[in-house]
Amino acid sequence: KKLVYHFSEGDKDQKDLLGGKGANLAEMTRLGLPVPPGFTITTDACRHYLEQGREPDQLRVQVTMALRRLEDEVGRRLGDPVDPLLVSVRSGAKYSMPGMMETVLNVGLNDRSVLGLVEASGDERFAWDSYRRLIQMFGKTVMGVDGEAFGKALDGAKAHKGVETDVELGARDLQDLVDEFKQIIANHTGHEFPQDPRRQLDLATRSVFDSWNTDRAKVYRRRERIPHDLGTAVNVCTMVFGNLGSTSGTGVCFTRDPATGKPGVYGDYLSNAQGEDVVSGIRNTLSLDDFAELDPDSYQQLTRIMRRLETHYRDLCDIEFTVERGKLWMLQTRVGKRTAAAAFRIATQLVDEHLITLDEALERVTGAQLAQLMFPQFDAAAERELLTKGMATSPGAAVGRVVFDPATAVAWQARGERVILVRKETNPEDLEGMIAATGILTSRGGKTSHAAVVARGMGKTAVCGAESLEVDRAGLVATAGGVTVRQGDLLSIDGSTGEVFLGELPVVPSPVVLYLEEGLDVALDKVDEGTAEVVRAVARLLTHADGVRRLRVRANADTGADADRARRMGAEGIGLCRTEHMFLGDRRPLIERVILADNARDREAALAELVSPQTDDFVELLTAMDGLPTTIRLLDPPLHEFLPDRAELMVKVAVAKERGEENPDDERLLAAVERLHESNPMLGLRGVRLGLTVPGLFALQVRAVARAAALRVKAGGDPRPEIMVPLVGSVMELHLVRDEADAILAEVRDSEGVDLQIPIGTMVELPRAALTAFRVAEAAEFFSFGTNDLTQTTWGFSRDDVEAAFFAAYLDKGVFTVSPFESLDVDGVGRLVDVATREGRSTRPGLKVGVCGEHGGDPESIHFFHRTGLDYVSCSPFRVPVARLEAGRAML
Ligand code: ADP
Ligand code: MG
Numbered sequence: 007k008k009l010v011y012h013f014s015e016g017d018k019d020q021k022d023l024l025g026g027k028g029a030n031l032a033e034m035t036r037l038g039l040p041v042p043p044g045f046t047i048t049t050d051a052c053r054h055y056l057e058q059g060r061e062p063d064q065l066r067v068q069v070t071m072a073l074r075r076l077e078d079e080v081g082r083r084l085g086d087p088v089d090p091l092l093v094s095v096r097s098g099a100k101y102s103m104p105g106m107m108e109t110v111l112n113v114g115l116n117d118r119s120v121l122g123l124v125e126a127s128g129d130e131r132f133a134w135d136s137y138r139r140l141i142q143m144f145g146k147t148v149m150g151v152d153g154e155a156f157g158k159a160l161d162g163a164k165a166h167k168g169v170e171t172d173v174e175l176g177a178r179d180l181q182d183l184v185d186e187f188k189q190i191i192a193n194h195t196g197h198e199f200p201q202d203p204r205r206q207l208d209l210a211t212r213s214v215f216d217s218w219n220t221d222r223a224k225v226y227r228r229r230e231r232i233p234h235d236l237g238t239a240v241n242v243c244t245m246v247f248g249n250l251g252s253t254s255g256t257g258v259c260f261t262r263d264p265a266t267g268k269p270g271v272y273g274d275y276l277s278n279a280q281g282e283d284v285v286s287g288i289r290n291t292l293s294l295d296d297f298a299e300l301d302p303d304s305y306q307q308l309t310r311i312m313r314r315l316e317t318h319y320r321d322l323c324d325i326e327f328t329v330e331r332g333k334l335w336m337l338q339t340r341v342g343k344r345t346a347a348a349a350f351r352i353a354t355q356l357v358d359e360h361l362i363t364l365d366e367a368l369e370r371v372t373g374a375q376l377a378q379l380m381f382p383q384f385d386a387a388a389e390r391e392l393l394t395k396g397m398a399t400s401p402g403a404a405v406g407r408v409v410f411d412p413a414t415a416v417a418w419q420a421r422g423e424r425v426i427l428v429r430k431e432t433n434p435e436d437l438e439g440m441i442a443a444t445g446i447l448t449s450r451g452g453k454t455s456h457a458a459v460v461a462r463g464m465g466k467t468a469v470c471g472a473e474s475l476e477v478d479r480a481g482l483v484a485t486a487g488g489v490t491v492r493q494g495d496l497l498s499i500d501g502s503t504g505e506v507f508l509g510e511l512p513v514v515p516s517p518v519v520l521y522l523e524e525g526l527d528v529a530l531d532k533v534d535e536g537t538a539e540v541v542r543a544v545a546r547l548l549t550h551a552d553g554v555r556r557l558r559v560r561a562n563a564d565t566g567a568d569a570d571r572a573r574r575m576g577a578e579g580i581g582l583c584r585t586e587h588m589f590l591g592d593r594r595p596l597i598e599r600v601i602l603a604d605n606a607r608d609r610e611a612a613l614a615e616l617v618s619p620q621t622d623d624f625v626e627l628l629t630a631m632d633g634l635p636t637t638i639r640l641l642d643p644p645l646h647e648f649l650p651d652r653a654e655l656m657v658k659v660a661v662a663k664e665r666g667e668e669n670p671d672d673e674r675l676l677a678a679v680e681r682l683h684e685s686n687p688m689l690g691l692r693g694v695r696l697g698l699t700v701p702g703l704f705a706l707q708v709r710a711v712a713r714a715a716a717l718r719v720k721a722g723g724d725p726r727p728e729i730m731v732p733l734v735g736s737v738m739e740l741h742l743v744r745d746e747a748d749a750i751l752a753e754v755r756d757s758e759g760v761d762l763q764i765p766i767g768t769m770v771e772l773p774r775a776a777l778t779a780f781r782v783a784e785a786a787e788f789f790s791f792g793t794n795d796l797t798q799t800t801w802g803f804s805r806d807d808v809e810a811a812f813f814a815a816y817l818d819k820g821v822f823t824v825s826p827f828e829s830l831d832v833d834g835v836g837r838l839v840d841v842a843t844r845e846g847r848s849t850r851p852g853l854k855v856g857v858c859g860e861h862g863g864d865p866e867s868i869h870f871f872h873r874t875g876l877d878y879v880s881c882s883p884f885r886v887p888v889a890r891l892e893a894g895r896a897m898l
């Protein structure tokens with residue numbers, strides 16, 4: 007089996023085998039770009055090593071062959087005493103995991119070859135500096151010595167000499183440091199630093215393999231949902247030196263600005279430097295313009311290569327390069343990461359440059375990126391002072407006063423303050439404080455921490471894992487970078503970037519939302535040219551998605567105002583109108599009367615009073631959604647939700663009794679509350695069960711829908727209501743509701759003299775409904791999956807009780823990779839969706855099937871619903887554009 011590939015043997019499509027770095031080094035080599043020669047050890051070899059605990063037998067031989075070929079090619083030998091070949095041993099997995107795994111530079115140096123390097127380079131200082139870097143890196147990553155030991159020795163050397171920076175140390179100092187470093191290794195490990203170059207190479211390779219399984223690499227993979235069994239490739243690459251004086255240097259660059267998407271190259275350069283120096287911030291870097299002045303020839307060549315790479319990859323490329331004494335070398339390239347704004351902008355730029363098609367452009371942006379662009383943002387023009395930076399955990403821009411404990415958060419919020427809850431990390435006891443807070447900031451924990459999961463679940467802005475922040479809960483202060491914030495100070499946190507600013511930054515609505523709500527022209531008028539390009543790009547790709555998608559997109563909306571907004575966001579109907587809010591407020595006494603009635607006449611009287619206001623509700627909704635399907639769900643929640651709180655009422659009645667001021671109405675109410683009390687309301691008397699036990703309730707709603715439709719028709723409108731029965735488990739339930747409803751519809755049709763076509767369907771939210779879909783479809787003219795309840799009833803847990811209690815732990819332990827309320831559990835709940843859709847349609851061909859849970863707005867779930875053949879998804883108005891985009895992407 008071939009375990010080692012020369013750079014000239016691979017190509018960019020072999021990322022599985024060669025890793026991203028190796029595949030792209032191979033691709034650049036094939037393109038004839040100046041890549042230092044080398045070879046790649048495959049991920050197969052790594053997986054074998056990780057599984058068996060030792061390298062595959064053939065590896066040693068294959069590395070020898072590749073190494074000799076390399077030595078012949080460059081005319082030097084690894085670690086030779088005369089003009090030695092040196093190599094870097096670099097990790098590189100299929101998906102980039104920046105900073106997670108190891109790389110060792112200058113492999114091949116030892117006590118003799120360092121003298122050869124002095125000779126060949128004519129630069130004594132450089133040679134000894136390279137050697138001490140090798141021992142330091144090797145000692146740390148391969149031999150497991152605490153890096154601080156070397157750091158201390160280095161500081162000691164500088165202090166001894168009375169200088170500030172490494173570059174001021176001379177050859178002699180570095181030579182002494184080499185001895186000291188070797189001693190440190192011997193003391194810490196009981197082993198000598200290995201002098202044999204091949205042994206150095208083999209040990210470094212093994213430690214790169216091992217670095218796949220460090221804790222931080224595992225945490226990163228979990229967070230990014232990268233599988234744990236891929237392994238990494240190892241790239242062995244001829245060293246080139248950016249630290250050979252002022253005509254040498256090293257840099258990183260991008261073919262366009264990855265932050266804003268602005269066209270034109272962009273990058274940083276550092277002369278007389280090696281490897282990580284550029285990104286480590288040890289010295290201030292130069293811009294590419296400065297580089298152009300410093301070394302026009304290399305700059306020219308670099309820009310030509312950038313254009314070449316961008317044309318080849320047809321996308322933004324990110325590049326690492328090094329100049330060795332005026333000669334340019336390419337060390338890495340990949341399709342670069344970018345911000346959401348840059349993604350949209352670059353995708354459409356490339357279309358305009360005729361490099362990609364609109365379909366391809368659509369593939370390159372995501373619903374998650376669009377969602378990010380839709381959150382309110384801090385005013386870009388405002389002055390800001392950064393306090394710290396953490397992980398972008400839950401998007402949004404939140405401003406509030408700092409509090410350190412949940413009780414204070416609740417108290418301050420109650421008196422009308424906006425607060426930012428600042429914690430080391432959160433746990434279930436913080437829940438109330440989190441609900442009260444406008445934003446959440448933690449110093450520990452990543453994207454699956456308790457704080458992160460709960461904040462995202464609540465749609466609350468959060469920044470987590472701001473590690474430079476020291477939180478002193480008892481002292482009511484937090485510090486970062488020497489700046490202290492006290493309880494009550496104002497902070498502004500940006501959940502889309504992870505940035506935390508001192509004071510109050512002004513928040514402005516997203517220009518993308520402005521475009522959606524008020525039209526392109528209005529939005530473009532109010533923004534700068536760069537932002538305008540982003541907005542235009544969003545508009546263009548959304549329009550394209552609309553043109554290609556098969557899945558329709560509706561919105562969940564309960565009022566005329568919601569429906570209006572949904573329409574502006576591009577909704578093609580309402581997939582779920584909840585009717586419960588229509589019984590609150592000043593109508594609550596009426597529904598109370600319905601519940602308390604002890605005879606049919608009282609009940610009917612109360613219900614009759616509700617018909618007319620309920621009809622008005624539906625007229626409003628059907629007017630807003632004229633011409634579009636509007637699914638109205640009959641009353642779903644348990645009745646006690648319309649009655650006063652049990653505990654409060656008990657106290658009230660007891661106090662009254664004490665004082666001898668009994669109120670019979672309150673006592674009757676309390677009796678009803680007691681009667682309706684349930685220990686598991688989620689699984690209790692609700693949905694269709696309510697309709698079948700409280701006579702006249704569903705009839706009232708059906709009558710109101712029918713009358714509203716008739717009124718709209720008479721007014722010249724085009725109402726398209728659909729009636730949806732919730733929580734059906736058996737087809738019998740639906741038959742019973744239908745019999746009653748059909749009679750009412752016929753009656754209204756006759757009395758109003760209007761021909762009404764109002765389909766009656768059901769919400770599928772119980773496993774039993776899904777598993778008997780072939781029967782349920784006999785009585786249902788459409789299905790709509792209520793995936794929130796279906797997830798709860800399939801897993802047997804209630805969202806309110808479990809999310810804060812143990813989801814973070816489950817995510818941590820890998821039971822879920824993502825909360826099943828955020829992204830549909832395809833294996834379990836998804837299977838029910840699939841079965842029910844197929845069986846429902848086998849009974850009733852052409853059965854219209856949609857989904858109205860929150861999953862309807864989740865990108866991954868949308869792709870699943872598309873594959874499963876659903877007709878539409880329905881989500882909150884704000885998610886509609888995201889769903890339109892993803893439904894388009896699902897076609898590609
Ligand atoms: P990462 O994946 O963390 O970027 P790399 O393998 O790219 O790690 O290497 C770390 C640093 O060392 C980078 O700055 C890279 O450019 C530099 N480097 C790697 N190989 C060589 C080499 N053969 N010659 C000079 N510099 C190198
Ligand atoms: Mg790199």
Ligand code: MG
Nearest residue numbers: 732771792795
């Ligand atoms: Mg439900």
